[in-house]
Amino acid sequence: MSKIINVGIIGCGEASQILHIPTLRELSDRFAITALCDPSPTVLKGVGAVVPGASLYDDGSSLLDDPSVDAVLVANPNTFHAPTAIEAMQKGKHVLIEKPMCMTLTEADALAAAEAETGMTVQIGYMRRHAPAFEDAVKIVAGIRDQINFARVHAIIGPNSSFVEPTSNVVRGDDIPQWVLDKTREDTDAKLVEAIGTSERPRALVYNLLLGLSSHDVSAMRELIGMPKRVLHAGFRREGMFITAAFDYGDFICHFETGIDAIARFNAHLEVYAQDKIVRIDYDTPYIRHQPARLTVTTPNTAFGVTSCSGHQTRGDAFVVEWKRFHDAITLGLPAKTTIADARQDLEIFQQMMQEV
CATH class of the missing domain: 3.40.50.720 (NAD(P)-binding Rossmann-like Domain)
Structure with a gap:
């Protein structure tokens, strides 16, 4: 036991x-x-x-x-x-x-x-990074690392409330003591200034989005294809709600794109393009439990077509x-x-x- x-x-x-x-x-x-x-x-x-x-x-x-x-x-x-x-x-x-x-x-x-x-x-x-489909992808990509031509990290999602409100009964309170709210704001602003030089929008919003949604994506990217050599480009639009970047891996570039809009869907995936294989991992919202990540592997089946195999090992939740x-x-x-x-x-x-x- x-x-x-x-x-x-x-x-x-x-x-x-x-x-x-x-x-x-x-x-x-x-x-x-x-x-x-x-x-x-x-x-x-x-x-x-x-x-x-x-x-x-x-x-x-x-x-x-x-x-x-x-x-x-x-x-x-x-x-x-x-x-x-x-x-x-x-x-x-x-x-x-x-x-x-x-x-x-x-x-x-x-x-x-x-x-x-x-x-x-x-x-x-x-x-x-604990999802079985992701760990399967890591094993596959490890065997084709020297053949990678391009990679993409993508997360464009709708508001979490689109998934939470119809499926969960969350207890919320508007009675947090004011001194706690003040301390949270003051500490957050001080750390934003330390990290990026300002606590003002839009740069603060960009950094908070990176710390939030993008920490999942970049962490998974690192395990899948390693640490990039450098950031070639990064930019934002819509007051920081959409961010793009290009990471230099030496023999290939990984494109990064993330943002939050008003469409009720969760579109998050990592994709690796090798010479004769495409490996893709798709994630659904975590706010509805037991939706497994899905692995898709695409390969040539003749000189004129392709075969794609998509699936997951288990319905078990990554948490x-x-x-x-x-x-x-x-x-x-x-x-x-x-x-x-x-x-x-x-x-x-x-x-x-x-x-x-």
Whole structure:
């Protein structure tokens, strides 16, 4: 029987309610949710009602002092990810940090130092990289790396509300204390200034979009085809809601394109074009669970046509795989796949992109 890891959740918003709590309940042979934290009394009470027995806190430090907690999910606002995770490690808790890991390279280095000092397990929440179809694609591309002619990373999606409102009952509250809102804004602005030199739109919106949606795409790109040599070009339009870039891989270029519009669909994929093979991974919205990533491989079947094979191994949710691997890293000492050092590379790419926009 698996060892039960007691989990505390810091930040009980949309992602925790729709994605993480159902996953942890599905994995009740490995995890138990023993503590919840949120600054909104309405959210804390509402989420606490569906997680009976969990201790409720309005302050993250108090949750981290709870001896019943073995590990924490850090799902509070981005600006608090690093300080919360560092405090958790220092108090002997293992940590799964929702993406983005943090906002600045300084924070990334502080996280790495805390990890080395405490020896706690830390995993970054890039669930797309745990999808079986994606891992199959990585294996295929590894065998044709020297034949790649071109690659594309694409994510043009509609508003999350298009997927959330018809399918989920999310507890929301407008009763977060004003001092918490003020501190969140002040800390966020300070870190934006450190990272990109300004907290003003549109550059701040560009960077926040990179940290949010694009952290998934760039992280997956790095595992699939490696770290680019440099950013050839980056630009934005529509006040930062649409971003394009070109990454130089030496013998090929990868095009990057992302944006958010008003069309209710989720169009996210990575595509690698080799001399006689096209490998593509498509993702659907994570806000409707158990929609697997899909792998499509296209090859010649004659001199005049092609064959495409598309499918997925399982209906299993990538978040389930992610949490299972977190459990294995804690209990079996297996290495985490998405580490602090790995996630730091995304920030390095984002910094280079911001120098070009």
